[in-house]
Amino acid sequence: MPETAPATAPLIHARGLRKCFGAFTAVDGVDFDVAPGEAFGFLGPNGAGKTSTMRMIGTVSPVTSGTLTVFGLDPARHGAKIRTRLGVVPQADTLDNELSVLENLLIYGRYFDLSWAESRRRAIELLEFVQLTDRANDKVEPLSGGMKRRLVIARSLINEPSLLLLDEPTTGLDPQARHLLWDRLYRLKQRGVTLCLTTHYMDEAEQLCDRLVVMDRAKIVAEGSPRQLIEKYVTKEVLELRFPRAEGEADDSAHLDGQLDGLAERIEQLPDRVLVYTADGEAAVATAFERGLRPASVLVRRSTLEDVFLRLTGRSLIE
Amino acid sequence: MLALRTYRPLPLTRPARIVQRNMLVYRHSFMVIFSGFFEPLFYLFSMGFGVGALIGNVPLGNGSSVSYAVFIAPALLASSSMNGAIYETSNNFFYKLKHAKIYDAIIATPMSLTDVARGEVMWALMRGSLYAVGFIVVVAVLGLAGLGLLTSPLGLLAFPAAMVVGYAFAGAGMAATTFVRQWRDFDYMQLAIMPMFLFSGTFYPIDAYPPALQAFVQCTPLYRGVHLIRALTTGTPDATLLIDLAYLIALGSIGLAITSRRLGKLLQS
Known part of the structure; x- marks a missing residue:
């Protein structure tokens, strides 16, 4: 050798x-x-x-x-x-x-x-x-x-x-x-x-x-x-929505059934928040409010590798 | 940029770095080193001169007889080599292996597991030889004072012989320690060391035992060490010393080989 x-x-x-x-x-x-x-x-x-x-x-x-x-x-x-x-x-x-x-x-x-x-x-x-x-x-x-x-x-x-x-x-x-x-x-x-x-x-x-x-x-x-992975597996922006928990429900967003459908190409419902993957976060916020949704908090942020991981495995990096 | 130097150190160059590491540690508290120095001397004074005064002479195998202090002095030298080697390769080695985890860092360097094992044995031997030298010096001084503990010029060979005893127990002790899972397992090791110290012809000739028990005792490493050193200090060597040497060197070397293998299992999973 x-x-x-x-x-x-x-x-x-x-x-x-x-x-x-x-x-x-x-x-x-x-x-x-x-x-x-x-x-x-x-x-x-x-x-x-x-x-x-x-x-x-x-x-x-x-x-x-x-x-x-x-x-x-x-x-x-x-x-x-x-x-x-x-x-x-x-x-x-x-x-x-x-x-x-x-x-x-x-x-x-x-x-x-x-x-x-x-x-x-x-x-x-x-x-x-x-x-x-x-x-x-x-x-x-x-x-x-x-x-x-x-x-x-x-x-x-x-x-x-x-x-x-x-x-x-x-x-x-x-x-x-x-x-x-x-x-x-x-x-x-x-x-x-x-x-x-x-x-x-x-x-x-x-x-x-x-x-x-x-x-x-x-x-x-x-x-x-990092950039390639984000571009390939997730959208440019992520909209994070948190909803007040309804009576007797385990998940904060469980009562939403179907109200978010079609809001973006992919939506991830986590126990404590909803992630909406979209190219335009602000537009998605507007649509959500038009549909009568009233989230407790709204955050539009850039996508990260955390989102890539969630997308690929269905789980968070740090559990 | 990627040209990899081919550096071939001498066989003991890298093991010596373990010794250097331990010397750095003891530089901070070198007085601890001397703790092991006194034990064999205390035994020599209490048993050799104290109890010895009640006993009179002890017959050697060859028909001659010697004072009790002369009889037990070589055995105490062998025992102190054993204790020094065992102390360093049991508790201290276990601490470094399992608690301080210093070898986990060392194996990320060009040092091999064999270098580590050899280095720790070298260190145990150095520490043990310090005690041997101290003991021999005290015995020689007492000899000059007319107590005549060294009765043969062959006694000078007691020092290298004590090193051989140390080597045997360092190798064996280290191999045993690699199987230890927790501190209290060392109690079992003491269960082997203590009777060996008391019953291996250390304080009285093993003729006191029935033949079957004599044969058994002759198979223990401390008996071989005591036999070897006593023959040298009393000037009664014979061919059986070669059995002692072969036995002790083999024990140390087999212990070293087992240690290297076990370290591989423990550190390189």
Whole structure:
């Protein structure tokens, strides 16, 4: 096998990739390619098979069947070689709590065969990059969730990886911490680092991903850029209507039977609201009022990947 | 950009990084390391000199006899190697494996599971050898003071022999720990360690047992370690030391191999 892949070859290449745990199939024959320099995402709810896919790419989980190459290499045979060029941000923080912030980076560089001096040079630079310089000698434990996440990202960069795997990088973080993290990831992308991430936040996928696949129940159900997916599967705008709950009814909108028919090409009745998919939200509002409907609240908004997911699977991303 | 360096480290280069990691941890609290230093000395003073004064000499297999302190000193050295190795590879290793989950992060680097297992054994051995050196130094000083605990120049080999004992128990202890599911399972491990410490010819010759029991005790690793070190410090070596060595090295190596496999199951599902 050649050690150098041509620049146009995908960094990650998967065909019919499967992962089974006993009788349970976590990943059921997925196909995808990740090109150098792109930000690629796996969007899907918990349990869709995203983490299992990432672990296979990270060479820490054996492939059950199908083809997977990373940097053109087979993870089963060249695991260590692949990991040399890989940065991994796992879902759980896995920091070394017995070491200080700086020491976490120093020793991690050693695991990548860096000299102490080189490891220290990069560690200091990376602490600057993730804005943790003033916490360098602190213990890891008392850091906030956002700081720990940033430290994990710094740690994943110590070997200057050309491919960064991020498994739900911002889950559990407050909005401010998320935006800081997104900013750092965006800068990495500008430096030419290929990003491969999983998320169940549609806004994160829209912010970060050039291209993504939507995963549901171990399968890929759609693929494209965020814009393409929205154009293909949903309308430009969504009208959200909420109705006061009628006596003795389980759903707020259950009493509407048929009054919304024909208002738009597609209408989704959720327990707490009605989604009307339409090219012109304001026009749909007018029509609704003409028909005598009196919703408690009206919201016209741009369609999101959340709507794409709902359309494809009939369920919300975060349940 | 994608040219992948082919870096071939020496066999112990990467395991040594685990040792370095542990040294960083203990840099913050290195006094803890010395806790294991005193236990064998306390035994030596209380049993060897205290109880020993009541006992008189103990016959060795070859017809000669030695003072009780001389008899138990090598056994205490073997036991402290065992305890040091077991302590590091049971509780400490389990904490890192299941609670701190530090290996989950390490396996995302070029380090292999075998590197991890070897590194932790190296560390356990280093910690154990610190105790062995301390113990031997105290024994040598007492010897200079006229107590004559070391009766043979072969006694100098007690140190490498203690390392071999440490290796055996580090490998075996680590392999056992990979099967532990919760902290209280370690009670079972103590259930094996404690009787081995008391009954493996540590405090009295195993001639005291009926033949069947003697044969059984001779199959335990601590007996082999005690037998090995005692033959060296009392200057009574024979060919059976090769059995001790082969047994202990095999136990450590099999333990290491099992550990690598089990870590694969636990960390790379």
